[in-house]
Amino acid sequence: MxxxxxxxxxxxxxxxxxxxxxxxxxxxxxxxxxxxxxxxxxxxxxxxxxxxxxxxxxxxxxxxxxxxxxxxxxxxxxxxxxxxxxxxxxxxxxxxxxxxxxxxxxxxxxxxxxxxxxxxxxxxxxxxxxxxxxxxxxxxxxxxxxxxxxxxxxxxxxxxxxxxxxxxxxxTGRKPDAPNGGPTCGVDFGVASSAFVSTETEPRKMPPTLKPMERKRLRALEQRKARQVTYAKKHQGGKYSRRLRRTIAQIARLRTRQVNRRQDFTHKLTTDLAQNHGMIGIEDLRVKNMTRAAKGTVEYPGSRVRQKTGLNCGILDNAPGERRWQLEYKCRMYGSQLIAVPPFHTSQTCANCGKVDPSSREGCGRLFSCVHCGHEDDADHNASVEIEARARRTGGSVINRTRSAALARVPAPRRRRTREALQAAHG
Structure with missing residues (x-):
């Protein structure tokens, strides 16, 4: 069967x-x-x-x-x-x-x-x-x-x-589609820009999964739940009351709404990429390592713990692992090809000259300015072009290993963006 x-x-x-x-x-x-x-x-x-x-x-x-x-x-x-x-x-x-x-x-x-x-x-x-x-x-x-x-x-x-x-x-018995012959692209998944496609000039941003009033209500419900759990442990032997269960149900309802909105954006994004491109290059990210906690231990406490916690929430909210999983089966379905490339230095490599230099992106801002050739571009778009070049270099084989050596780069045709235009676009 x-x-x-x-x-x-x-x-x-x-x-x-x-x-x-x-x-x-x-x-x-x-x-x-x-x-x-x-x-x-x-x-x-x-x-x-x-x-x-x-x-x-x-x-x-x-x-x-x-x-x-x-x-x-x-x-x-x-x-x-x-x-x-x-x-x-x-x-x-x-x-x-x-x-x-x-x-x-x-x-x-x-x-x-x-x-x-x-x-x-x-x-x-x-x-x-x-x-x-x-x-x-x-x-x-x-x-x-x-x-x-x-x-x-x-x-x-x-x-x-x-x-x-x-x-x-x-x-259903459906067979994978024949290669669709679409153009190639590289996609850089991030937090500020949910996805930047190398063939596009503007990023695709995921709408907020919770509205401001919903986020405020969720925080109030979490605080109420903490008080009710403390009371239950102190006075009721840990037994949950009906009010506490009602609070938990209200929190679950908001969380489900948040998950549904995130899934809706992810499905629309991955379907559009798989249908309209013949080859898609993405980073071979290790999400578990990226979202590791920074709190440390009592003897060796971590630094900037709250900032790292916020970054982890932003990474997980964009669900890079779910996007890759959906692209894997949708690319087979729509005749496209998915290639995962090593993620090292994609945000510090110039897509024009191929030089790697951390000073080309000062303060991890939105602007990439190469200190060697003077090339300027949005940092996420520059990374997506570099990802596409690495995907082309692999010759169609999926990479599941890490590699630090520089690869040959083929810059994609795109519109040059000046420093003034980038600063005006991002305020």
Whole structure:
């Protein structure tokens, strides 16, 4: 059976009783994950044996026979938990995969229930609505915002701050498009300029993910939550009150709105780049190293900790890892090619003469002025031109290693920008 090659996510509208049962199933699936993980660790440490889905299947059958709350969860969903745990272990042991050891799932973890494809059925009601049949629940309506366009291989029900959603893994059988023959470009992802394309003269800036009043309200809710958690630990033995849970739900609603706006900009950006360019060069960034905390230790405290914290928030808000992941599959889909190049000195290298000099960009400002040839340009645009030149130099091979040697550069045709024009554009 062919695997899913496309994902579709829709807004689900369950009845109150159905929503309560889905929430209970989500906690059951989370508890089963932790129990299965603990069992695997215990058996390996005590007996040197490795358990998998086949080995834990009989224990799952016994648990469903003895515990009603486990039996209430559909058997297919419980087996999906063990399959996901198998996949997590496989990713951990794969040296080419970045995943770490499978993590425990706490109570505050995102609620999600997975179903195999043969356990669900979808039927269309009208142009905008459809319903899905879930085991033990029956038919549940969801908003049909786009067509499925294939055969369902798996499904998952989850809840975030905005409500319930259902996701389908669909097999469409679509083959990668032929090379589109579009122009090449380099893209510099940053904080002040979300993305600067080498073939453009102006940066693409992501709109604020939270409005000023929303940011102010989020800060007030975070402060209220801190006070309520302190009170609960001091007077209620750590038990959360209804007011505290209501505050947490309000925070989650704002955070979900922020994530949706960020995802909307990211999808529009990556789709436009993949559709209109034949080759895209980006930096092979190590986001985890870039956002490492600077607080240090008690003996060796860090410096400029608050400034580094703000920079880390700006980097993560622009989601460079998510952009690269989306470009990887969209380039295959639209006949483009993605090349990751070493990021060293792209912001200090002159795209005109190829000389590397930190003094060409004093104070890490928006202006790049080469001290050797006198070339002036926006710093991010200069970096994007350098990224494109390095991508051309690789000859179409993706770079996953670091390299400090200078590469041959082919400056892209562009409009020269003077120092006065840059200062006027950026105030």
């Amino acid at each position: 062919s695997k899913a090659d496309r994902g579709c996510r829709y807004r689900l509208y369950p009845e109150p009783g159905t929503a309560a049962r889905l929430e209970s199933w989500g906690h059951t699936a989370r508890a089963l994950w932790s129990m299965a993980l603990y069992q695997r660790i215990y058996v390996y440490e005590q007996r040197g044996r490795t358990l998998n889905l086949a080995g834990q299947g009989r224990f799952l059958t016994e648990a469903r026979r003895e515990m009603d709350w486990v039996a209430d969860l559909p058997a297919q969903c419980a087996q999906q938990v063990l399959r996901h745990l198998d996949a997590a272990y496989a990713n951990f042991w794969n040296p080419d995969h970045p995943a770490g050891f499978p993590a425990w799932k706490k109570r505050g973890h995102r609620l999600a229930v997975s179903f195999p494809g043969q356990a669900v059925e979808v039927r269309k009601l009208n142009r905008h609505w459809a319903e899905v049949r879930l085991p033990k629940l029956g038919w549940v309506e969801f908003r049909l915002s786009r067509v499925l366009g294939g055969t369902i291989r798996n499904a998952g029900v989850s809840r975030d701050g905005s409500g319930w959603h259902i996701s389908f893994g669909v097999y």
